[in-house]
Amino acid sequence: MPPIRVGLVGLSGAPPDQYEGTSWTPSAHLPYLLASPHYEIVALLNTSVASGKAAIERYSLPLETKAYGKPEDPTVDLVVVSIRVDRHFAPVRPSIIAGKSVFVEWPLERNLEVAKEMAALAAKHGSKTMVGLQGSFSPVIRKLKETVAEEKIGKILSSTVFASMVNAGPKERKNVRYFLDREVGGSILSIHLGHAIEYITSVLGEITTWNSLLSNRHEFKDIIDPSKDNKIIVKDAPNTVPDQIMLHGLVSPSNAPISIHFRGGKQFPGTPALEWRIQGEKGELRLTSSSFGLNVGTPDTKVELFDEESGIVEELVPNSSELDDLPIPAQNIARLYEAFRKGEWYPDFEWAVKRHEMLAEIWRRHDEATIYT
Structure with a gap:
């Protein structure tokens, strides 16, 4: 062809x-x-x-x-x-x-x-x-999905996701200053959480019942210029998007509870920027990474399987392919092109609308809440 x-x-x-x-x-x-x-x-x-x-x-x-x-x-x-x-x-x-x-x-x-x-x-x-x-095309995510499907940890009991995002802290780069404007549509809610919902649900199933909390702890941010040693070029630019996102719900079909917390700012020294745990009756899966963005990936992302009966912790190695020779940001995008x-199957506009519907509902609940943060 x-x-x-x-x-x-x-x-x-x-x-x-x-x-x-x-x-x-x-x-x-x-x-x-x-x-x-x-x-x-x-x-x-x-x-x-x-x-x-x-x-x-x-x-x-x-x-x-x-x-x-x-x-x-x-x-x-x-x-x-x-x-x-x-x-x-x-x-x-x-x-x-x-x-x-x-x-x-x-x-x-x-x-x-x-x-x-x-x-x-x-x-x-x-x-x-x-x-x-x-995100669902990532070999790491597919290894998690495969391990869950093979019931190596048994019935799913719960899952927790915790991530720190340095680019959602008190400063923002000048080239993406528009991330501070809710009306533009690019923020840690739409981009970061949107991608996370995609890869999380590809492993555990759709989030059916849930509650959420958004909080904007940095209503003003300094704009920096990375080309000038991160010099502050604008002080106290208005910010209308959240830098703290919490979501708690149930995933289908296991009906297991899930807790997600995405926060702006650096992670604690010596800890991963992302930790995702999936608890099962027979053991637990633990994923760690120096970046929240599993849709992009990092070379240090690690998946471990803990078997409760034996007490052994085993590192799981994702399947490799020739696409692994590409730069890391290009690898999962390449898998979309290949599909x-x-x-x-690949996500299309109708699929994207489904993800947008959840994000819109999170905003709606926030806007209509009687207590604002």
Whole structure:
């Protein structure tokens, strides 16, 4: 089969310290797309032709790569959107109407209403859709899922997840200052917890009954410039998103209780940034990592199995593949691309709407609470 022809929205030609965003497109999407014989980057759909040409030169893309803003171009099979969350819909809309396949990063858009509109439009025009909820494709997550399914710890009794996020503390980088604005739709609730809900439920099942608590303990944050040794460039910028998230509920089908606490700030020295425990009748699983982001991954992520009868703690090793040779941020994104080309299951816009519904309900309960934190 000929390679899938890709048009990228979000590959900037500017140095990372000079543009808005997280450099996710070059670090997570580009490595696989350049290495795979099954995909071919044929166009950059940037805000200007000049920006597209600068990116082609910066990342040494083939000279025949087009630099323009025509997402409905018939020579493009798959349009990939990896930009600021509240700007996802506009550039991908013409491609959806043209019936093209589209891959949009998570969150799908700034809120549930826009996400539903995107999903409805894609259904109307028969557009194949994919969303960047890659956590369930992680080999670590699949090893956990496999171990639970094989009942190596027996009946699930409970699960706890605790994570510290240094990027949700008292300061924020200038390139992602928009993370402080709830209306933009990118925050530790939508991004961090949204990804976590995806990989947690892929192992334990959906969270059916739950309560949540949001708290904003940093109503003002200093904006820093990483390119200038983290110099403070704005003092006391308003912050309207939470930096403390607690969620407690039951997972189906085991009906086991689960407790999740995501907090902004550094972890205690000598402790992991993320610890996830799954308690069973016969033993316990413990996952630790230096990052909360299992959807991205870290080389030090460890999964251990404790067998109560023998008293032995065994480290579980995830299955390996050739995709492990890619940079870590690109590996699970690559697994999404692989599932798409093979016609296997992958999260689409309808799936993303389901995740957005839970996040919207968390916000609704917070807004309607009689006690505000």
